[in-house]
């Protein structure tokens with residue numbers, strides 16, 4: 001049996017079977033990561049390019065480690081800013097990279113749809129490492145892996161995503177992935193951060209964090225962007241923290257068993273306090289470890305897939 | 310030069326005729342309309358148009374010819390060739406060029422470029438200097454130079470205060486103000502805001518950005534008594550506002566593009582930048598409202614918003630690619646296929662939307678197919694089935710989402726200024 005998808009562009013439309021296979025394979029790779037020699041020869045001779053048009057050191061390092069532990073040749077290609085300012089078009093850049101005979105491209109870009117576009121202009125296998133405010137499927141897979149590892153299941157679980165849903169690529173991927181696996185997904189945040197029509201995806205929307213905490217098993221707390229533009233969506237960091245910040249006091253008062261995830265990097269004292277970020281309910285560093293295993297799983301399953309043509 | 314167009318139906322709503330004739334044209338002037346075969350006098354040339362319909366020459370009141378400034382995308386001449394190929398004998402070109410059309414010199418420059426071409430080109434001048442929304446452009450001088458309307462197209466006129474003065478001033482010369490309705494503080498997205506923008510993860514502009522400005526502009530037209538024309542209207546609520554404005558007797562008119570009365574934002578699922586335009590494609594409900602607006606007369610005309618861009622620009626990432634698609638060479642095909650053959654508009658009504666109303670709005674002479682009139686004619690073949698091939702366009706650019714689409718109904722020829730464009734060639738008539 002091999003995975004159904006050819007590329008990982010997002011989790012929209014990916015089958016429960018494929019997700020199950022990705023998570024199960026990640027479990028095997030996690031065991032590899034526990035060994036003294038954390039390397040397997042699976043992708044020896046394959047070349048993977050990490051094409052990052054946005055600065056995201058964490059995601060890039062996680063992919064790079066995953067690639068190296070599968071013995072692939074990993075190359076980083078980072079471009080700051082858009083191709084507009086750079087002079088060379090995105091298409092030309094990609095053609096240049098492909099001319100160097102690569103097998104897989106891991107892409108991060110500020111514009112949604114770029115991973116799909118890549119599949120149209122080159123022959124490489126494409127993995128989306130985050131496109132605009134669209135999807136970030138590997139983050140969602142590692143979130144799901146971490147939840148499953150901790151609770152033993154995804155089906156029937158109540159998961160609430162908290163924060164700036166409208167400007168998050170993590171939220172949409174989590175919604176698609178978790179729902180495919182039978183979890184109940186809800187969202188919580190100020191009305192200014194809830195995108196229009198999202199309830200049509202079959203998710204419940206809360207604006208009251210205490211209620212959301214009482215009614216859910218898991219909170220996936222998103223990072224609040226502190227840049228000027230993002231700040232137009234709420235009055236102040238202080239007010240955001242007061243009304244949506246996850247504190248130990250809130251956990252104790254609402255749901256002391258709740259599981260807390262955060263995709264990082266954390267703004268301590270904003271969306272989450274230090275006592276929670278370092279406390280017993282969170283699995284934030286497990287997520288980071290699992291990220292490498294999950295990305296190994298994706299690279300392996302897509303990189304060794306034999307095409308039917 | 311005597312040319313006889315044989316066996317051609319004539320549809321001219323102004324004269325209320327819809328019959329079959331032989332049309333005799335001498336040196337660009339119609340000198341005879343006779344029953345087919347009845348006039349046996351000699352002619353230098355006879356063209357058989359059996360199955361075709363002659364209508365007053367079509368006019369597209371919203372095109373971007375890109376000259377001066379972006380001649381790599383389009384020039385006055387390539388734009389005119391595209392218009393002729395698409396079935397148009399006249400266009401009004403928008404002022405968002407570099408420099409903007411905000412001086413009499415630029416108006417003269419564009420008119421001079423088009424002087425010898427079959428297609429009439431009427432510049433729309435900027436309402437404010439540099440389209441910046443700060444200082445009135447020299448509206449009197451521009452009117453005198455031949456500007457037919459005033460607009461900051463690309464954006465709405467920035468403030469209500471400037472809009473008021475533009476309207477009051479332009480109204481002295483009976484020139485309409487053409488508004489690109491979009492509230493600047495809500496603008497900037499790459500697609501329509503709604504469920505689709507949420508799941509496609511693209512930045513978005515809400516429909517209310519258009520509607521707020523339409524409301525402002527209609528109210529200002531009422532207050533000043535001036536004429537306002539809403540360009541490329543695209544939302545149901547905006548169309549309702551125009552309908553209400555007309556019912557109140559306010560001097561408001563509106564145009565819609567073929568893409569806004571046929572396509573929805575579902576098309577953006579593939580992130581093809583040929584579906585990126587401003588205003589963006591909206592929902593099925595808005596498309597239905599546009600069709601209804603055309604049917605009940607709320608929307609006066611169809612205009613293409615022909616917006617050429619280079620391949621390199623359109624091949625950019627979706628968020629960065631420029632807005633706009635070509636329209637001149639698909640407009641007639643789409644209109645006949647979607648509106649005529651689907652029994653939404655009669656041929657007479659289509660002639661009103663594509664030939665008569667735009668000229669009325671701009672205060673231009675309305676061509677008529679009668680003896681003694683200058684021949685300004687579009688010849689349609691309403692039944693011909695064809696497939697649109699973007700590689701064969703006359704435009705200098707290729708940015709169209711319609712490549713490969715099948716249509717029923719096309720423009721066969723156009724006649725104006727003593728010239729005919731037929732079978733891809735211009736000749737005197």
Ligand SMILES: [Zn+2]
Nearest residue numbers: 462463489540
């Ligand atoms: Zn416009």
